[in-house]
Amino acid sequence: MNSEMTARALMFQGTGSDVGKSLIVAGLARALTNRGYRIRPFKPQNMSNNAAVAVDGGEIGRAQALQARAARIAPSVHMNPVLLKPQSMVGAQIVVQGKVAASADAARYQDVKRTLMPRVLESFERLSAEADFVLVEGAGSASEINLRANDIANMGFARAANVPVVVIGDIDRGGIIASLVGTAHVIDPGDAAMICGFIVNRFRGDPALFKRGMEEIARRTGWSPFGLVPHLPAAARLPAEDALALMGKDARRGKNGPIRIAVPMLPHIANFDDLDPLEAEPEVELLRVWPGTALPGDAALVLLPGSKSTIADLTALREAGFDIDLAAHVRRGGHVLGLCGGYQMLGRVVSDPEGVEGAAGSVPGLGLLDVATTLSKEKRVATVAGTSFDNVPFDGYEIHMGETTGPDCARRFAQIDGSRTDGAISANGRVIGTYLHGLFANDHQRSAWLKRLGGTASALDYEAGVEEALDALAVHLEAHLDVDALISHAA
Structure with missing residues (x-):
């Protein structure tokens, strides 16, 4: 030494x-x-x-x-x-x-x-x-x-x-x-x-x-x-270290709240602490829905979290029947948010020409956004700041491999650092995808999402709660x- x-x-x-x-x-x-x-x-x-x-x-x-x-x-x-x-x-x-x-x-x-x-x-x-x-x-x-x-x-x-x-x-x-x-x-x-x-x-x-x-x-x-x-x-x-801490948290274990947010739990979930600030909100009932259980029909939002293996988790999502539940949720007028890997799943296709996640090839996405994703070995790792489409400020971070493009990207979710755009929004405005993590830890962003879902602005200082x-x-x-x-x- x-x-x-x-x-x-x-x-x-x-x-x-x-x-x-x-x-x-x-x-x-x-x-x-x-x-x-x-x-x-x-x-x-x-x-x-x-x-x-x-x-x-x-x-x-x-x-x-x-x-x-x-x-x-x-x-x-x-x-x-x-x-x-x-x-x-x-x-x-x-x-x-x-x-x-x-x-x-x-x-x-x-x-x-x-x-x-x-x-x-x-x-x-x-x-x-x-x-x-x-x-x-x-x-x-x-x-x-x-x-x-x-x-x-x-x-x-x-x-x-x-x-x-x-x-x-x-x-x-x-x-x-x-x-x-x-x-x-x-x-x-x-x-x-x-x-x-x-x-x-x-x-x-x-x-x-x-x-x-x-x-x-x-x-x-x-x-x-x-x-x-x-x-x-x-x-x-405080954020849990790994997905072991999520085991046993079933779809009805959380508190009751007027805003019900359902999260399909998939095998390669990543950066799941994106959910923690939502779970801390008094108005929110966060439901972690495991395979074998249907997504609840009365959810205001279905949130697809990040994934380390988009294609494998997309396959698991379909095997669990979540794709059928998700389509029904959208038909009922529900909102959908995809974060990072979840964003990639929402598009028309996910292509992996270099075999980043396994065998090279392409699989159809959920088709809820008119975008397509091509995975690559180059990884973007960065802290970012900017404003969302409704001019609400945020700070967060990106960790992802791949690029997503398509007509719905013209309706961007965010403007980052004043120089580039991120994400996509469907024509009806109810399906959103973004590569940004850490959004909900920002009190302004979390308030904006609660109001979009029919709630009131957040009174929670999330970061102060972590310090406490x-x-x-x-x-x-x-x-x-x-x-x-x-x-x-x-x-």
Whole structure:
């Protein structure tokens, strides 16, 4: 490692995916920033189609962008040097330090990993040179010994960078003692030596009832117990890291509201945090509709979200019968909005001459917009600002591959940066497509959409709500974790 590095580092791994690693790192980033430390978040390898645009160009996982926000700094591509974006048929797109480097299936990627460690360590060193602490997040499970060879995401990185590890378990799933103790016993002794302690997350009930549980885990593993973290409802106001968090959210689980927005859930959904600001609106009932369930006939808007694999998700949409429901929705006078991949699906055809998403060819679109999309290997990644067709300002971002053209583009959705147009609107004005993400996080844009759907202007300051949730998370972790002990174990 570079002798000029000044930062200490601590890595947070999990007994599995979706145990709360991302939010614990975000909360600690805000807590330590509030203490006056310079904090940098870091995740060596992320697998997610939920991506953000970094200030230095390129894309990273949105979880690291949130952690950067928690640390009150701009997101950098070096905070997530390897991002895997799952695709159909061709495995995953490999993004290295913000730029697309290759695509590989799961088996081949195991060999590719060994070539990526130098880039990972380079990014880690860059962040370490400008921080007091680097908070490192692992990926998946620390105990996936079948993937240990050439690992860059968990213990492989911890060993290479000599970073102590804290293991997080989710008690809400059950089996927490077995998960943590089992992790200690199945991993390599050299890896186990890197672990300094553990955190039990998402506890509900009387903490005294798990006092013996914490003691038993500590006794059987030899790890320090850094804390039992109760479930925090405010955390639900923060973006989820990956699509696992969407599982189990069915079509009728949300609150009731006069404006019903239906979202067909497809296998390769991307940038699904576009939905979060709508879900936060008191007037909105956001319905995530899974295959096997019909789109509700009384929805004011059907929203097709982004997709990492437009053609595969278009096929899945048809197999679920959503295309029939969508056509009926339009005949009834309903509104439709397609975001990015969802926009591409709304056109007459999606062509993939270069085989970007699989076999080269073309498939018919939904035909709700008179446009056609040609996919290409060139990716546009940029933050943008402008005004929508009704002169409402916005800021957002673009992450997409392909170009969409056709007669309906003459009725553009947005003017961007005063120099170019985006999107398309149908002749009757009820079907809109755009490549823009992040629209609904803008209070002006969200208000405009609510009024288009018969509601009233939003009174919600969405971004302020995210800040309040990050502050609440920091206070929560300061109260339930031994933060001083965590700091003392960083190396």
